[in-house]
Amino acid sequence: MYKVLLIEDDDTARKQLAKFVQKERFEVVQAENGRVGIELFESEHPHIVLTDLKMPDIDGMEVVHTVKRLSPETEIIVFTGYGEVDTAIAAIREGVLDYLKKPIDLDALSMALGRASEKISMRHSEQLYPHILLAEDEETPRIRLKRILEKENWRVFDVSNGEEALSTFISTKMDIVLLDIKMPKLDGLEALHQMRAINDDFEAIIFTGYGDEHSAINAMRCGAVSFLRKPVDLDQLIATIEKALEKLYRDRALRYRTRELELAKQILAHITDEEEVILNIHKNVVEQSLTFAQKLMDSIPTPVIVINKDLTIIYMNKSMLEALDFTPKRIDEKLLENLKNLGIKDLSIEQITNAIDILFLEPGKLEILKTGAHSLITLTLITVVGDVKEHYVLMAMRGERSA
Known part of the structure; x- marks a missing residue:
């Protein structure tokens, strides 16, 4: 902790x-x-x-x-x-x-x-252990499931009814919620609905009995990632939780990278007090403005590259330079190979060029390239206004989780 x-x-x-x-x-x-x-x-x-x-x-x-x-x-x-x-x-x-x-x-x-x-x-190469809420009103299967899940190094909170599940969810942040559809005091579907209203940063898996398929489908509409029929197959349960965790970590990583990109854009836009990323750089302030912008970008811990449409590298921030063993001039195969040191593994030149083409067609949007189980690159268009208006692409990177 x-x-x-x-x-x-x-x-x-x-x-x-x-x-x-x-x-x-x-x-x-x-x-x-x-x-x-x-x-x-x-x-x-x-x-x-x-x-x-x-x-x-x-x-x-x-x-x-x-x-x-x-x-x-x-x-x-x-x-x-x-x-x-x-x-x-x-x-x-x-x-x-x-x-x-x-x-x-x-x-x-x-x-x-x-x-x-x-x-x-x-x-520090530390593993963060997920927290799992297990809500099952039958004591024997609940104890058995908890014991099995704890062997996976997952922290398990077990409860016997829907009200206890909701109370535990409110008091402690959960990553995965396992809910039986039919429980006393508050059924699984209503408990899930109330949990989603409180906090959407978790994944849910529903347990269903014979004839509960309609309720399970409603649970999926409420945001459950999957449902399993009882009696629960343990191997299937563990595999389903692992897939749910992968989705959760990927979604969190996307939110984290989007926020970091927002900060980068705010810092750049702050130079001219504009909401969009337009750097107004005229001849008499070119050097001072660019130096200021570079210092701001160097303060961002996320590796960042700014490139031309032709993949020529205009700028790399300090975090990016520290992650490489050389200083590249353009996005090429050698750079992609070095990005593996960051955990950026599944990436091609074609993916980058396709994303850039989309950005130039739709300047206001973000492009997300998934480059591994948990790694991704976020791209956005920036504009520099000087004697002529020039467009560049800002790439913010997030490598694989170390765990």
Whole structure:
């Protein structure tokens, strides 16, 4: 379990956020101001720091500077109020992972914490064990299933009815939910419906008895990834859970990469205060603007490449350069071979050129290239306005999970 240091001077907000972070399966240490936060950071050595930017005495930026000086690898997420976006972007230049606007959107916080956990686990080659909720009202098969699933190194929470399933789901973040269709107090279909209304970041598998096929189909419409008939075949169950986990990790990775691409676009767009990525670079500011943009992009932990339509490389950020053993001039087979060091394995020149063609036809969209079980590349079009308008493609990469 990763440890989170939460620094927030508003007592009510801090306690509510701490409760949510604990639900997300983190240990939480709370600090009521920046000074106490720095002291706790030095004594508790947290993996992640959540801090408000605007605080009395020692503000969030000073916390950021201190944390990064003492522990450059610590992931930091900052909270910003109205009018503090400039400061938030400056914080990202200092190595902050993400910023969240107040009032805090809990889904956005969950995603930021997920991104931070992913980076920590990949950096240290640690495996994150999934949490599974098992809801089955018959005691003997429930105990048997729990024992089998725990042998797979999965954390299993077993309950005997739908109300207990919903209560456990509310209190602890789950990755996979196993639900019997027919349960006392609250049936599986209604429990799934209420769970989806609370949180959509999980996959569900339904157990059905003879004659329950219609209910199983309704469960699939409510977002269940699969259903299994009882008595449950154990090999089939494990295989189905593994496929569900693969889908869950892939969907999370897509959300994480999309957010990182949003941050990259915000940073670039911030140069000209435009919402779309248009760099207005005229002759008298070309060098200064490009240097500024490059410094901002270098602060993003995700490997990024900017290319021409002909696959010539215009720019690679620091994370990308560090991942390669040479400096390529264009997207070619040698570069694709080196990208395997990042976990980008199933990628071809044809895939990239096809994605670029689509972007030039539909400039406002994102193109996603799946390059492995959990790896992908996100592409988007950017425009540079100088003496002439030029278009480039920004590629953000996410390699295979280390586990």
